[in-house]
Amino acid sequence: MSDTGQNVGIVIVSHSPMVAEGTAQMVRQMVGGEVPLAWCGGDLDGGLGTSVEAISNAINSVWSEAGVAVLVDLGGAETNSEMAIEFMGAPKRDTIVICNAPIVEGAVMAATEASGGASLGEVVATAQELSPL
Amino acid sequence: MLEKDDMVDLIRACAAVIEAHADELTELDSAIGDGDHGYNMKRGFEALRADADVISDKPLPDALTAAGMKLVMTVGGASGPLFGTFLMSFGKELNSGMDTAGIASAFAKATDAVAARGKSHAGQKTMLDVLYPVSKALTDGISGRAIGDVAEAAAEATIPIVATRGRASFLGERSAGHMDPGSRSSALLVRSVTDWLERRA
Numbered sequence: 001m002s003d004t005g006q007n008v009g010i011v012i013v014s015h016s017p018m019v020a021e022g023t024a025q026m027v028r029q030m031v032g033g034e035v036p037l038a039w040c041g042g043d044l045d046g047g048l049g050t051s052v053e054a055i056s057n058a059i060n061s062v063w064s065e066a067g068v069a070v071l072v073d074l075g076g077a078e079t080n081s082e083m084a085i086e087f088m089g090a091p092k093r094d095t096i097v098i099c100n101a102p103i104v105e106g107a108v109m110a111a112t113e114a115s116g117g118a119s120l121g122e123v124v125a126t127a128q129e130l131s132p133l
Numbered sequence: 134m135l136e137k138d139d140m141v142d143l144i145r146a147c148a149a150v151i152e153a154h155a156d157e158l159t160e161l162d163s164a165i166g167d168g169d170h171g172y173n174m175k176r177g178f179e180a181l182r183a184d185a186d187v188i189s190d191k192p193l194p195d196a197l198t199a200a201g202m203k204l205v206m207t208v209g210g211a212s213g214p215l216f217g218t219f220l221m222s223f224g225k226e227l228n229s230g231m232d233t234a235g236i237a238s239a240f241a242k243a244t245d246a247v248a249a250r251g252k253s254h255a256g257q258k259t260m261l262d263v264l265y266p267v268s269k270a271l272t273d274g275i276s277g278r279a280i281g282d283v284a285e286a287a288a289e290a291t292i293p294i295v296a297t298r299g300r301a302s303f304l305g306e307r308s309a310g311h312m313d314p315g316s317r318s319s320a321l322l323v324r325s326v327t328d329w330l331e332r333r334a
Binding site for chain 2: 043044045047048049050051052053074075076078079080082083
């Protein structure tokens with residue numbers, strides 16, 4: 001259990017704002033409003049891509065001491081999320097973890113786990129159970 | 134030592150080269166990647182050029198770090214953190230010395246930082262296949278135009294490689310026969326810097 005009294009936050013990062021928003025919508029409908037949830041997608045010009053600044057803002061908007069699990073789609077989304085987390089500095093950056101999991105299923109599973117008050121480690125592990133070994 | 138005007142001029146030279154080759158980079162990336170490399174790099178270097186004055190007010194190591202941060206924040210694809218990490222690490226390492234040996238050592242450490250950021254190594258058809266040969270040439274004491282030649286030859290040498298990292302790795306064998314876009318942009322930038330240094334000398 002999370003001992004901070006707050007639920008772990010979930011951040012969804014896709015190259016496409018529509019994929020990110022749609023994934024967030026699925027999480028909200030399937031899991032409800034108990035989990036701090038944010039999404040971002042698209043580059044600075046509104047094209048497909050990701051932005052470190054947008055990722056940082058999304059993480060900050062749902063961060064608590066319980067931590068944040070980040071779900072990403074492809075390549076640059078992961079690299080840019082890693083960069084955003086690094087820029088948070090210690091000790092905050094140690095409370096934010098990128099899940100090695102498919103973005104939609106991972107987000108729903110992570111949020112489901114988080115909504116029950118699970119710790120960040122449990123939330124991440126649950127999402128990652130979906131990944132092929 | 135680079136003066137402020139030199140740094141502004143160098144940033145403009147690099148931005149101009151990326152702009153001139155943006156379509157070519159995008160074409161290379163369309164063949165084996167997701168087709169955004171040219172646009173992304175162009176956006177990053179335009180942002181860098183717009184900030185050239187502020188960035189160049191700083192001493193060289195800090196200017197490189199600021200330039201790297203700018204690329205991270207504006208490029209939008211994986212190349213932002215990769216090129217940005219290179220410049221940030223290069224800048225940081227230059228604080229330990231800016232003589233020939235210091236530059237070679239900083240370049241080597243910055244290349245390792247890119248490898249760590251991309252969880253990659255040489256031979257996977259990535260920008261590392263240009264950075265490592267350039268790093269070795271610098272360590273061997275090669276300088277000037279010859280460094281640009283090493284970079285261009287290394288980029289050409291990525292053509293037959295089957296990609297095992299990055300988006301191109303999804304294509305497997307079909308990635309062979311195309312130059313790696315990140316290697317091309319790395320070589321273009323190395324060439325811009327060496328040409329610029331020659332013009333200035």
